[in-house]
Amino acid sequence: TRKSRPQRLLKAVEGKATLGDPQSVITAIDHFCRHKEWAMNVGDEKGSILDSLVIELSPVNVLELGTYCGYSTVRIARLLPPGARFITLEFNPDYAAVARQVIGWAGLEDKVQLVEGASGDWIPRLREHFGVQMFDLVFLDHWKDQYLPDTKQLEECGLIQKGTVLLADNVICPGTPDYLKYVRNSPHYDSRYYRSHLEYTKVEDGLEKSVFLGF
Numbered sequence: 001t002r003k004s005r006p007q008r009l010l011k012a013v014e015g016k017a018t019l020g021d022p023q024s025v026i027t028a029i030d031h032f033c034r035h036k037e038w039a040m041n042v043g044d045e046k047g048s049i050l051d052s053l054v055i056e057l058s059p060v061n062v063l064e065l066g067t068y069c070g071y072s073t074v075r076i077a078r079l080l081p082p083g084a085r086f087i088t089l090e091f092n093p094d095y096a097a098v099a100r101q102v103i104g105w106a107g108l109e110d111k112v113q114l115v116e117g118a119s120g121d122w123i124p125r126l127r128e129h130f131g132v133q134m135f136d137l138v139f140l141d142h143w144k145d146q147y148l149p150d151t152k153q154l155e156e157c158g159l160i161q162k163g164t165v166l167l168a169d170n171v172i173c174p175g176t177p178d179y180l181k182y183v184r185n186s187p188h189y190d191s192r193y194y195r196s197h198l199e200y201t202k203v204e205d206g207l208e209k210s211v212f213l214g215f
């Protein structure tokens, strides 16, 4: 059977990137998505905003919801301080298989724990399974209608505490209206929109950064 798009994306990485060099993996994926086949990575424009926020925050405990091919996983992991821990959840086993290889090609496999499964099932188990107390940064990039229920579940499980930063992709396109309303109207979050474009296109999209102020 014909290879899937993630598998073709991986081939582009293997053909162009340098083993152990995260930047070359990022460049190879962006080139493939811009010139060969569009894919739903956060991309280079929003990726630069993501980079600057990770550098500024220097998070120790990071959670990513929705790994896909591991593009944002590599972007984040390459900037983390030594000793940081990064858990990324992926629902789709085919995406997860590709992401493991992309992360491996970047030489970042020791910094990332890729967990296969649905966020809703895993969030209540993160503390006892991984011994993580709270997250400094949560990057939301999975099903758009899951952003809000998962945020509420993270709050209830005490995995979001004062100072935790939620960074949400696609708040305009495809859009996450209920999540946006919640974080922008809640007195417990200080929210800010970083205007950008849908990856590899001229369509408007952006990232919403929401800092939890504590209950």
Ligand SMILES: Nc1ncc2ncn(CCCCCNC(=O)c3cc(-c4ccc(F)cc4)cc(O)c3O)c2n1
Residues within 6 Å of the ligand: 040, 041, 042, 065, 066, 067, 068, 089, 090, 091, 092, 117, 118, 119, 120, 141, 142, 143, 144, 146, 169, 170, 173, 174, 198, 199
């Ligand atoms: N619960 C749970 N737990 C864990 C999980 N892991 C994966 N999933 C399922 C997530 C499936 C992929 C999510 N991402 C997107 O849908 C997405 C789409 C577009 C887009 C597409 C077409 C257009 F025309 C315009 C924009 C652009 C983006 O940047 C996107 O991120 C999970 N679910």
Ligand SMILES: [Mg+2]
Residues within 6 Å of the ligand: 040, 041, 042, 141, 169, 170
């Ligand atoms: Mg996205």
